[in-house]
Amino acid sequence: MHTPDFIIDFRHQFPFFNNQLNSPISQAYLDNAATTHICQPALDSIADYYQYHHANVHRSSHQLALGTSNQFESIRQKTADWLNAAEKDEIVWTKGATEAANLIANGLCESHLQAGDEIIIALSEHHAHFVTWQQLAKKYQLELTIAKLDEQLRIDLQALHTQISDKTRVIALAHVNNATGVKQPVEEIIELATNNNIITIIDGSQAINHMPINVQQLACDFYFFSAHKMYAGTGLGVCYGKKSRLIALPPYQYGGEMVKQVSLTESEFNQLPYKFEAGTPNISGVFALGATLDFLANQNLNKLRAYEHKLTEYLIEQLKKRSAISLLATEQLTGAVSFIIKDFHSADAAELLSQMGIAIRSGSHCAMPLIQSIAPGGSLRVSIAAYTLIEEIDYFLSCLDQLDDFL
Ligand SMILES: Cc1ncc(COP(=O)(O)O)c(C=O)c1O
Incomplete structure (x- = not known):
């Protein structure tokens, strides 16, 4: 699967992604629930x-x-x-x-x-x-x-x-x-x-x-x-x-x-x-x-939102295929997917992924009462926006699969 052109065009309106200097530390920016990048007109x-x-x-x-x-x-x-x-x-x-x-x-x-x-x-x-x-x-x-x-x-x-x-x-x-x-x-x-x-x-x-x-x-x-x-x-x-x-x-x-x-x-x-x-x-x-x-x-928001929805479904589907992964929830997910990896503390996993250029959030996500009751070691959260590429999700998944080597 490849990202459709209209998403690539949309992404070009965000200066962060147009700056090559940002790529090594952010090959996959999947922390949009923490903050989204600013669009060029706003800047x-x-x-x-x-x-x-x-x-x-x-x-x-x-x-x-x-x-x-x-x-x-x-x-x-x-x-x-x-x-x-x-x-x-x-x-x-x-x-x-x-x-x-x-x-x-x-x-x-x-x-x-x-x-x-x-x-x-x-x-x-x-x-x-x-x-x-x-x-x-x-x-x-x-x-x-x-x-x-x-x-x-x-x-x-x-x-x-x-x-x-x-x-x-x-x-x-x-x-x-x-x-x-x-x-x-x-x-x-x-x-x-x-x-x-x-x-x-x-x-x-x-x-x-x-x-x-x-x-x-x-x-x-x-x-x-x-x-x-x-x-x-x-x-x-x-x-x-x-x-x-x-x-x-x-x-x-x-x-x-x-x-x-x-x-x-x-x-x-x-x-x-x-x-x-x-x-x-x-x-x-x-x-x-x-x-x-x-x-x-000025954007076709319905089209952008339909893409986000598909991307979330794709991510859920791919994560479900991995036996070491348990999703905290699978229904009515909007923009974010949260999960734990068997035998991996969320902070360790996030650190290793970060070294591979993946930006995601780990821990209790400013929601300690919930996370401590269902995932005491914290969870990993991948969060997307309309500018997220399918290739970023695939890169993240390939890095996730490499975590096994560290166990
Ligand atoms: C659901 C929710 N409420 C409130 C906040 C707090 O937002 P801010 O830190 O911008 O005040 C956040 C930020 O992550 C959030 O996700």
Whole structure:
């Protein structure tokens, strides 16, 4: 099998792969769940911002700053459209998915939740979500209920019905799990939650690059992700919240731009979304996200996603043929496949593969509660993007087969 031409063309838009100096250390970059490479238009837009548009936003009234602020807000609108949010003010910029998780959870604890209320969270959550709720549950005397998973590491819906009680206030869940690549049945869970008046917070970090996201159709209360997981730059997160929910949340941080009026004793907070954006935001990061969204809008995303799907199936099929390998899950995998090798510690295997130019992740993938319960020595995770070549997967498989020599 060979990579189709349209994927090679797509890959050419990513400068990392066009630089021969990168090849020895990254002959197969299969760590896209950790971060994706930046696309050329996003990289160009960062230089463009600093060369021609560099000004702070929403502060000064000179022409340069006004132009930059307008462009900054037009990208907020573009992001809202990308997610089909009802309004651009439902999009809050954060520094990443982690900050978004903290912003929402802290806000709900301060404004909505009371001691004894229950939060349902999956065992498989990324630490960004898991640790945040674990720590806040202690601080605010909330009950943390761990949703049960089935054999395929999907939320067990029947069990969830029984786990929900009249004290359940929040369900916090990743759309796609980063440690296993398993897509969760978020549509059914959100419906169940909404029928029970429960707030839903969906971590879309591993979904955003692999499927269309329509927050109004999902009808979740919050949805968040990091821009660097979808070909834009690091240091920028997108935190969507339904307007009524965001209005009800208190600010997360205090400072400039999030206030309208300040006296010696009182401050009046700014309107949405600025009330959550204290201090100078990551302006170049926003420009890069805008350029990425334009770039993606010009691609045949259905075709790219169908390719990713086939590539994942191919990888699963090939791994299943190897008797020393056990996959953590095999169904509904999106972008990532996680497995263990008999008699091999995941860190040792990853180190040997790294010496052969393979970039994959090993260990607990910031999801220790899950990985320690099913693979105490950690797992290996291969994660792909639309620019991943079939030849990279084949090279990885051939290196994997060489690991036997080290046993
Ligand atoms: C599912 C999930 N949630 C949250 C995060 C945290 O993202 P960031 O480190 O960009 O804040 C990640 C990153 O790997 C993730 O995969």
